[in-house]
Amino acid sequence: MTMDNSMNFDDFKNQVIADYKLANISRELSILGRKEALMGRAKFGIFGDGKEIAQIALAKVFQNGDFRSGYYRDQTLMMAIGEFTAEEFFAQLYGNPDLNDNPGTAGRIMNNHFATRSLDETGNWKDLTKQKNSSPDISPTAGQMPRLLGLALASKIYRNEKELQQKNKFSVNGNEVAFGTIGDASTSEGHFFETINAAGVLQVPMAISVWDDGYGISVPKKFQTTKQSISELLKGFEKEEDTNGYKIFKGKGWDYPGLCQMYEEGIKICREQHIPVLFHIEEMTQPLGHSTSGSHERYKSAERLQWEIDFDPIIRMREWILSVNISTENELDSIENEAKEIAKVAKNNALDKYLNPIKKEREELLNIISSSMCHCVKDDHIKKLMSELSRTTFPQRKDNTSTVKKILRYICQTCDSKKPLKENLLSWKEKNKSENAKRYNSFLYCESAKSALKVSEVKPIFNESSPLVNGREILRDNFDILFSKYPELVTFGEDTGSLGDVNQGLEGLQAKYGDIRITDTGIRENTIVGQGIGLALRGLRPIAEIQYFDYLLYGLQTLSDDLATIHYRTKGGQKAPVIIRTRGHRLVGIWHSGSPLSMVINSIRGMYVCVPRNLTQAAGFYNTLLESDDPALVIEPLNAYRLKEKVPLNLGEFKIPLGVPEIIEEGTDITIVTYGSCVRIALDAVEQLKEFKISCELIDVQTLLPFDINNLILESIKKTGKVLFFDEDVPGGATAYMMQKVVEGQGAFYYLDTEPKTLCGNDHRPAYSADGDYYENKPSKYPFIY
Numbered sequence: 001m002t003m004d005n006s007m008n009f010d011d012f013k014n015q016v017i018a019d020y021k022l023a024n025i026s027r028e029l030s031i032l033g034r035k036e037a038l039m040g041r042a043k044f045g046i047f048g049d050g051k052e053i054a055q056i057a058l059a060k061v062f063q064n065g066d067f068r069s070g071y072y073r074d075q076t077l078m079m080a081i082g083e084f085t086a087e088e089f090f091a092q093l094y095g096n097p098d099l100n101d102n103p104g105t106a107g108r109i110m111n112n113h114f115a116t117r118s119l120d121e122t123g124n125w126k127d128l129t130k131q132k133n134s135s136p137d138i139s140p141t142a143g144q145m146p147r148l149l150g151l152a153l154a155s156k157i158y159r160n161e162k163e164l165q166q167k168n169k170f171s172v173n174g175n176e177v178a179f180g181t182i183g184d185a186s187t188s189e190g191h192f193f194e195t196i197n198a199a200g201v202l203q204v205p206m207a208i209s210v211w212d213d214g215y216g217i218s219v220p221k222k223f224q225t226t227k228q229s230i231s232e233l234l235k236g237f238e239k240e241e242d243t244n245g246y247k248i249f250k251g252k253g254w255d256y257p258g259l260c261q262m263y264e265e266g267i268k269i270c271r272e273q274h275i276p277v278l279f280h281i282e283e284m285t286q287p288l289g290h291s292t293s294g295s296h297e298r299y300k301s302a303e304r305l306q307w308e309i310d311f312d313p314i315i316r317m318r319e320w321i322l323s324v325n326i327s328t329e330n331e332l333d334s335i336e337n338e339a340k341e342i343a344k345v346a347k348n349n350a351l352d353k354y355l356n357p358i359k360k361e362r363e364e365l366l367n368i369i370s371s372s373m374c375h376c377v378k379d380d381h382i383k384k385l386m387s388e389l390s391r392t393t394f395p396q397r398k399d400n401t402s403t404v405k406k407i408l409r410y411i412c413q414t415c416d417s418k419k420p421l422k423e424n425l426l427s428w429k430e431k432n433k434s435e436n437a438k439r440y441n442s443f444l445y446c447e448s449a450k451s452a453l454k455v456s457e458v459k460p461i462f463n464e465s466s467p468l469v470n471g472r473e474i475l476r477d478n479f480d481i482l483f484s485k486y487p488e489l490v491t492f493g494e495d496t497g498s499l500g501d502v503n504q505g506l507e508g509l510q511a512k513y514g515d516i517r518i519t520d521t522g523i524r525e526n527t528i529v530g531q532g533i534g535l536a537l538r539g540l541r542p543i544a545e546i547q548y549f550d551y552l553l554y555g556l557q558t559l560s561d562d563l564a565t566i567h568y569r570t571k572g573g574q575k576a577p578v579i580i581r582t583r584g585h586r587l588v589g590i591w592h593s594g595s596p597l598s599m600v601i602n603s604i605r606g607m608y609v610c611v612p613r614n615l616t617q618a619a620g621f622y623n624t625l626l627e628s629d630d631p632a633l634v635i636e637p638l639n640a641y642r643l644k645e646k647v648p649l650n651l652g653e654f655k656i657p658l659g660v661p662e663i664i665e666e667g668t669d670i671t672i673v674t675y676g677s678c679v680r681i682a683l684d685a686v687e688q689l690k691e692f693k694i695s696c697e698l699i700d701v702q703t704l705l706p707f708d709i710n711n712l713i714l715e716s717i718k719k720t721g722k723v724l725f726f727d728e729d730v731p732g733g734a735t736a737y738m739m740q741k742v743v744e745g746q747g748a749f750y751y752l753d754t755e756p757k758t759l760c761g762n763d764h765r766p767a768y769s770a771d772g773d774y775y776e777n778k779p780s781k782y783p784f785i786y
């Protein structure tokens, strides 16, 4: 910390003292937090001890409008920017689900995972330029990196895209920095390197701090990092006079004045010139070890443990304060004592706020039970259950509910005197269930008026003279309208920009809308997804293109852990309505382009999945999704781009509803349920079967998530009594998913007069070529069917 000209000594001293106090409060929180977890009041605890000072230095350059994408060590940073309190620290630890007490995560994820709220209660954007922002943390190490790229890129787009400069809820001339934090060991992940390279190419205001404490749990740097130094390793990324690249800084985790100066210098360059910066903060410590899962005495040497004590950043800061005569031993002692007290009070308050509502619910429940008594032998059981429940010292809501369920089992069906008890408990159970659903299970999808499920259908309109064109032209002309309609719409991917995508669905549009909005990227599917997330978190509407469905797997971790859970894990506090556009289906070998649908749909609950059979339907889905706040995946049918489709008169306007299957062909003998490219194959089969007087009802489900929300398939089965689920996924894959939804979920079992069947790909891998796709590896189960 330097004293600049505008500051007198008292101001300077007050700041230093306030920083020292915050560091101590934060440390006391970690110490108390660990105790709480070890005493069983929290399931787990992970804390930011040993990282306090660098985070305080960073916070000084964190301005309104900036964004953080970090990890579980950042409690001090979050407190220093004023977005996290000591009470919230404990609310997270206990898993308090009340947004008033725990506004970042509402108890949905483990402690020290931070987030600010970008949306108001009605789901509308707050003015993000007037607050300090943190994107919501996830646990997978380096999982915060891909979205960091997008958060930083948003500043560049806002600075360079003139039409967006009115959008002052997200940016003031692109001056915002995206701050990333990551542990030294997590830099071993591919996500880190992919992000580093992409930001170097893009030259965006991204500032990564690596908190280097020398360990990833028990594994030291020598097993993690070449040359044991991430800054040495990344030297080739350093910007030279006539190249792009990074500014790389090194600091020591205990060097308060040095760190303050370093951040000031580095962030000025980053913010003004949009040059990415890497701060390698070495010599950090972990006074309490990695987490409450273990103790670091098991794997750190005595010398290392002693070094960590000697280089404790707070002790070092204290020594520095005394050495430059900013304060006295006495004053610092009393600050340390005050910090202990503040942490203790915060813990007690947070514990009360967490437990009191649960205790109140328990009290009310016990009153309901005891107000209805009779003299039956089973009363002893009930009394025992009541006494067990009332004695629990650290009650949980589930204790109440499971006690109610047990008591209900003890009430005889015929017991008149217990009738009110039974009725009261049943209604308590129902009320409790719906309250807890809101508490723990809400906001997986958008619940506001902008839910994709609330977008009304607008049918495509055709007339006699509607021309037949290649499907990709419908897509292109529809995108053209969307780009002129939504200034915040951007798209990017491999070959997306200059070529207009490998199938020409964006032909000519980069020339028309510019290379900021329609952009080529490197081959980096994971950060293409992350780019989309970061941009969407800052108010843009990204369509992130993954060239082929098979390669979505490179981005699947980020889709599953990050994008699909953003709304849920912030309990509606943030939204990222990213559209992932890809193309697939029709097996032509192991890759290019299969249909591993079950793998995908079963890992991205929280997103919608559209599987259009042609490009008109695909265009209709884009039109729907851009009216909504939900993230979604659209898989275009790869082999349909050059098939002829009629051009709708209302391009850009027609909207396909989600979760509403379409009956492609009416029939009476059997219901065939399929999607995507398989619709055309099924249609061929339907025609062939007509010759044999078999009448098929062919249903295109259109979206796999959500699935047939109005039970249209059930209605069809009521008529036909038979059902076949058909696709190209593996056995037990998406056909099994559809069968479960229909036979069990919709209750079709009761209307079937023969077993439900699936027809899908091999339990194998498909060989390349048309023949390779055709032949099976197993004997036919029904050799009499040809």
Ligand SMILES: Cc1ncc(C[n+]2csc(CCOP(=O)(O)OP(=O)(O)O)c2C)c(N)n1
Binding pocket: 073, 139, 140, 141, 182, 183, 184, 185, 186, 187, 211, 213, 215, 216, 217, 290
């Ligand atoms: C993808 C993934 N793999 C493994 C883990 C388990 N894990 C949690 S923290 C951690 C070590 C991280 O070390 P580092 O990045 O140096 O951060 P530090 O905890 O030292 O601050 C590991 C392996 C995880 N959370 N995510």
Ligand SMILES: [Mg+2]
Binding pocket: 183, 184, 185, 211, 212, 213, 214, 215, 216, 217
């Ligand atoms: Mg580490």
